[in-house]
Amino acid sequence: MTTTSPPTPPRTTRVAARTVALTRTFGAADSAVTALDAVDVSIDAGRFTAIMGPSGSGKSTLMHCLAGLETPTSGRVLIGDTDLTALSDKALTLLRRERIGFVFQSFNLLPMLTARQNIELPLSLAGRRTDPDLMAHLTTTLGIEDRLDHRPGELSGGQQQRVAVARALVGEPDVIFADEPTGALDSQSSAQLLALLRSSVHELGQTVVMVTHDPRAASWADRVLLLADGVVAGELADPTEDSVLAAMKGLGE
Numbered sequence: 492m493t494t495t496s497p498p499t500p501p502r503t504t505r506v507a508a509r510t511v512a513l514t515r516t517f518g519a520a521d522s523a524v525t526a527l528d529a530v531d532v533s534i535d536a537g538r539f540t541a542i543m544g545p546s547g548s549g550k551s552t553l554m555h556c557l558a559g560l561e562t563p564t565s566g567r568v569l570i571g572d573t574d575l576t577a578l579s580d581k582a583l584t585l586l587r588r589e590r591i592g593f594v595f596q597s598f599n600l601l602p603m604l605t606a607r608q609n610i611e612l613p614l615s616l617a618g619r620r621t622d623p624d625l626m627a628h629l630t631t632t633l634g635i636e637d638r639l640d641h642r643p644g645e646l647s648g649g650q651q652q653r654v655a656v657a658r659a660l661v662g663e664p665d666v667i668f669a670d671e672p673t674g675a676l677d678s679q680s681s682a683q684l685l686a687l688l689r690s691s692v693h694e695l696g697q698t699v700v701m702v703t704h705d706p707r708a709a710s711w712a713d714r715v716l717l718l719a720d721g722v723v724a725g726e727l728a729d730p731t732e733d734s735v736l737a738a739m740k741g742l743g744e
């Protein structure tokens with residue numbers, strides 16, 4: 492008897508970023524914390540992915556490793572087809588500058604620079620000019636257009652967060668990683684920011700990966716990845732606020 496294997500389905504989705512057995516530990520052997528334990532995730536290009544999970548489950552560590560900001564203890568991280576763990580420091584810096592935007596959980600704005608200078612800094616380091624139309628579009632959509640000449644210390648937490656988002660988007664990177672980008676925002680500013688991220692994906696074809704604790708924010712995504720104790724504990728396609736809440740309850744949150 493002959494058997495025929497089923498045809499391989501056509502590959503319709505591109506992968507923007509991926510981890511293979513990614514492990515990250517912190518601290519010395521006797522007191523080591525395993526923040527990520529052999530994690531395999533694949534982030535589809537041109538889609539909006541949310542990452543959720545309890546505090547300490549490894550969300551920020553995963554984002555930092557995916558963006559090449561932190562070095563894995565073992566395993567691999569790929570952006571597109573490029574293995575970050577095989578790159579020199581210089582090549583990694585260039586790749587980050589050209590292809591990745593990152594919104595830090597703690598904003599990481601430089602205190603001596605104005606909001607505008609903070610937003611433009613990564614581009615000027617890369618020897619690129621800011622597109623004035625894009626700058627105007629981002630800062631107006633985010634509602635910070637009249638705060639651009641102020642330093643971070645003169646801005647509210649929510650304004651600083653929106654400056655950090657503008658900084659991540661203004662270089663039009665392939666992949667945008669945003670670590671709790673709505674954490675300091677009221678519901679109206681959150682909705683504006685989420686709509687902006689969504690349009691980056693659905694109109695401009697960028698890839699967005701966003702950590703959030705908020706089921707409503709997660710419902711803007713195409714897919715939710717759930718982390719618990721440093722491993723992937725599940726995922727949801729086309730999440731709604733209710734399906735996200737139910738999944739989080741399942742994790743014991």
Ligand SMILES: Nc1ncnc2c1ncn2[C@@H]1O[C@H](COP(=O)(O)OP(=O)(O)OP(=O)(O)O)[C@@H](O)[C@H]1O
Pocket residue numbers: 517518524525526544545546547548549550551552553596
């Ligand atoms: N630089 C570090 N040194 C030591 N331990 C760390 C470090 N960074 C993270 N960890 C530990 O790794 C684990 C995962 O941390 P991580 O910041 O990734 O969690 P998280 O899911 O982002 O949490 P939160 O929702 O509170 O932001 C935690 O136990 C944390 O204490």
Ligand SMILES: [Mg+2]
Pocket residue numbers: 550551552596670
């Ligand atoms: Mg975090």
